[in-house]
Amino acid sequence: MTRLFRWLRKRLFGTQELGISKVRYVETHTAIRRLIEDDCMVVVGTPLYPKWGVFMCPCRRGHRIELNLQRHLEPHWQLSVRGSRPTVQPSVDHQGAYRCHFRLIDGLVRWVED
Numbered sequence: 001m002t003r004l005f006r007w008l009r010k011r012l013f014g015t016q017e018l019g020i021s022k023v024r025y026v027e028t029h030t031a032i033r034r035l036i037e038d039d040c041m042v043v044v045g046t047p048l049y050p051k052w053g054v055f056m057c058p059c060r061r062g063h064r065i066e067l068n069l070q071r072h073l074e075p076h077w078q079l080s081v082r083g084s085r086p087t088v089q090p091s092v093d094h095q096g097a098y099r100c101h102f103r104l105i106d107g108l109v110r111w112v113e114d
């Protein structure tokens, strides 16, 4: 099933697709619920002190990705925003009900084949 899904995804989108084209900043985690859209990353904190980056996984199966952006906590990701397009490093490797491994560079999603 997973293999079929990946094959379909590749056929439909290629290896690179537009994932996130907006970044919004909120003060607290509780403000996220009503703000989250498929193409938007909601950052808890400020551009100077981002704490969490939250967005819907670009696989579009409806699960959320939450990345810690605070350096004193592990694991953490580094966020940079150019225009309104986010880049996070290192890659995002979500392992829940699904495994979703991708790089997010300038808002573009590049799926990592494992």
Ligand SMILES: [Zn+2]
Pocket (backbone or CB within 6 Å): 057, 058, 059, 060, 061, 063, 094, 098, 099, 100
């Ligand atoms: Zn996913």
